[in-house]
Amino acid sequence: MAEAKRIPVLEVFGPTVQGEGMVIGRKTMFVRTAGCDYSCKWCDSAFTWDGTGKDQIRMLSAADVEAELRSAAGEAAFSHVTLSGGNPALLTHLGELVDLLRADGKAVALETQGSRWQDWFLNIDELTLSPKPPSSGMETDWDVLDAVIEKLRQAGHRAFSLKVVVFDETDLRYAWKVHRRYPGVTFFLQSGNDDVKEQDADSLVRRLMRRYEWLVETVTSSAEWSEVRVLPQLHAWLWGNKRGV
Amino acid sequence: MAEAKRIPVLEVFGPTVQGEGMVIGRKTMFVRTAGCDYSCKWCDSAFTWDGTGKDQIRMLSAADVEAELRSAAGEAAFSHVTLSGGNPALLTHLGELVDLLRADGKAVALETQGSRWQDWFLNIDELTLSPKPPSSGMETDWDVLDAVIEKLRQAGHRAFSLKVVVFDETDLRYAWKVHRRYPGVTFFLQSGNDDVKEQDADSLVRRLMRRYEWLVETVTSSAEWSEVRVLPQLHAWLWGNKRGV
Ligand code: SF4
Ligand code: SF4
Numbered sequence: 001m002a003e004a005k006r007i008p009v010l011e012v013f014g015p016t017v018q019g020e021g022m023v024i025g026r027k028t029m030f031v032r033t034a035g036c037d038y039s040c041k042w043c044d045s046a047f048t049w050d051g052t053g054k055d056q057i058r059m060l061s062a063a064d065v066e067a068e069l070r071s072a073a074g075e076a077a078f079s080h081v082t083l084s085g086g087n088p089a090l091l092t093h094l095g096e097l098v099d100l101l102r103a104d105g106k107a108v109a110l111e112t113q114g115s116r117w118q119d120w121f122l123n124i125d126e127l128t129l130s131p132k133p134p135s136s137g138m139e140t141d142w143d144v145l146d147a148v149i150e151k152l153r154q155a156g157h158r159a160f161s162l163k164v165v166v167f168d169e170t171d172l173r174y175a176w177k178v179h180r181r182y183p184g185v186t187f188f189l190q191s192g193n194d195d196v197k198e199q200d201a202d203s204l205v206r207r208l209m210r211r212y213e214w215l216v217e218t219v220t221s222s223a224e225w226s227e228v229r230v231l232p233q234l235h236a237w238l239w240g241n242k243r244g245v
Numbered sequence: 246m247a248e249a250k251r252i253p254v255l256e257v258f259g260p261t262v263q264g265e266g267m268v269i270g271r272k273t274m275f276v277r278t279a280g281c282d283y284s285c286k287w288c289d290s291a292f293t294w295d296g297t298g299k300d301q302i303r304m305l306s307a308a309d310v311e312a313e314l315r316s317a318a319g320e321a322a323f324s325h326v327t328l329s330g331g332n333p334a335l336l337t338h339l340g341e342l343v344d345l346l347r348a349d350g351k352a353v354a355l356e357t358q359g360s361r362w363q364d365w366f367l368n369i370d371e372l373t374l375s376p377k378p379p380s381s382g383m384e385t386d387w388d389v390l391d392a393v394i395e396k397l398r399q400a401g402h403r404a405f406s407l408k409v410v411v412f413d414e415t416d417l418r419y420a421w422k423v424h425r426r427y428p429g430v431t432f433f434l435q436s437g438n439d440d441v442k443e444q445d446a447d448s449l450v451r452r453l454m455r456r457y458e459w460l461v462e463t464v465t466s467s468a469e470w471s472e473v474r475v476l477p478q479l480h481a482w483l484w485g486n487k488r489g490v
Binding site for chain 1: 259261262268269271321322323325433450454457465466467468469470471472473474476479482483
C-alpha cells in the first residue's frame with residue numbers, strides 16, 4: 001500500500017522566483033510531477049509526459065519530497081512551494097505532500113489546467129487554473145471546469161485565479177469566453193512563448209517582449225477587456241528555455 | 246472654497262498595464278498628481294516636484310479628472326485607476342476623487358511612500374506603501390510609517406503592501422529592516438532603474454535585467470529572505486524611460 005502513495009517526481013528545484021501568474025515574483029521552491037492528461041502543442045514541459053524525461057522520474061513519498069526540498073534549498077530560506085507538472089491534479093494522494101508542507105509552515109501553490117478535481121485543492125494557498133486555448137490543440141471540458149470552479153467558490157476558497165496563455169487572436173477569443181463564464185474570478189492573460197527551442201537569449205527576449213507588447217496593446221485598447229491582468233513569463237525572459245531555474 | 250478642492254494634476258493617461266508591485270499587469274488608467282515631500286536622488290518622476298513640469302500642472306476638480314479619464318480611454322474599457330505622483334498622500338481632498346471613481350465601479354490603487362496619513366487611504370482598493378531606501382538620500386520617519394500601518398491594520402484593510410526599491414546591498418539591508426518591522430504585511434522587493442536617462446531601449450533592457458537578476462539571485466540564495474516577492478518594473482523593460490505609457 002505504501003508504494004501506491006508515492007509521487008512521480010521529475011524535478012525538485014529552487015529557491016527561485018515564480019515567473020508568472022498570481023504570485024509572480026514570489027520566492028519559491030518547485031516540485032514538478034510527471035504525467036499529463038493533455039499534450040499541448042507548445043508545452044514547455046513536454047518531458048513530463050512525452051517519454052523524454054522517463055528515466056528521470058522518481059517515485060517519492062511526501063516525506064522524501066520534503067527532504068529533497070530542504071536539501072535543494074541548502075542554507076537558503078524558503079516558505080513557499082509551487083506544485084507544477086505535467087498536471088499534478090492527476091495525483092489523488094498529492095494532498096499528503098500539501099498537508100506536510102503546510103504543517104511545516106510553507107504556503108503551497110498549484111498550477112493545473114482544471115481538467116480534474118481533487119479535494120486537496122481546498123488546502124492549496126494559491127491555486128491557478130489554466131485552461132488551454134485552441135493553439136494548444138486541446139479541447140476544454142467545460143463541465144469539468146465549471147464543477148471545479150463551483151467547488152472552489154462554494155468552499156469559499158480565497159485565492160484561486162484563472163490564467164490563459166495567449167498566442168494569437170483565436171486564443172484571445174477563447175480567453176474572453178473563459179473570463180465571461182466565470183465573472184469575479186481573478187483573471188490573468190499570459191503571453192505565450194512560441195519558441196521553446198530558441199537558445200539565443202537576446203533574440204528570445206526580444207521575441208518574448210514583442211509578444212507581450214502585442215498582448216498588452218490589444219488588451220489595453222480593447223472595449224471588452226477591463227478587469228484583467230496581463231503578464232509575461234518572467235522566467236523565460238531571464239533564463240530562456242533552460243530547465244530547473 | 247471650490248478652488249481649494251482642486252487637485253494638482255500632471256498627467257492623466259491610459260489604459261496601460263501597471264508595471265510593478267501588488268497588481269502588476271493590471272489594466273489601469275493613471276492619474277499623476279504634482280508635488281512631493283521627498284526629493285529622491287533617482288526619482289523617475291522628478292518633473293512632478295522639481296519645477297520642470299510646472300507648466301503642465303492643471304488644477305482639476307474630481308469630476309474634471311473623471312472626465313479626462315474617460316476621454317483618455319476613448320473606446321477602451323477600464324475598471325481600474327492608479328493614483329501616483331509625486332506623493333498623492335499630500336492631498337487631503339483626493340478622497341473625493343477616490344469616492345467618485347468607486348461609486349462608478351472602478352477599483353482604485355494608490356502608491357505613496359508612507360510619509361503621510363490620509364483617512365481616504367481606507368477607501369483605496371490596493372494600497373502600496375513604498376518607503377525609500379538609503380540610496381534615495383531620504384530618511385524614513387518610522388513613527389509616521391508605524392502609525393500608517395497601524396491604522397490600516399486596525400481598520401482591517403485587506404489589500405495593502407510594502408514595496409522597497411533596491412539599488413544595492415545597503416538598500417537591501419534597509420528593506421530587510423522594513424520587512425522585519427511589519428511582519429505579515431505582503432512585501433515586494435523591486436529592482437531599481439539606475440539610469441533614468443538612458444534612451445537606448447536594448448541597452449536599458451539588458452541593464453535592467455541584470456539588476457533584476459542580481460536581486461533575484463541575492464534573495465533566492467539568502468538564509469533570511471523567504472516570504473517575499475521580487476519584481477522588476479515591467480514598464481521600464483517595455484517602454485524604457487518614456488513618459489505617459
Ligand atoms: S497541460 Fe501543461 S503540462 Fe500538460 S501538455 Fe499542456 S502545457 Fe504541457
Ligand atoms: S517619493 Fe516618489 S515621487 Fe517623491 S521624490 Fe521619491 S521617488 Fe520621486
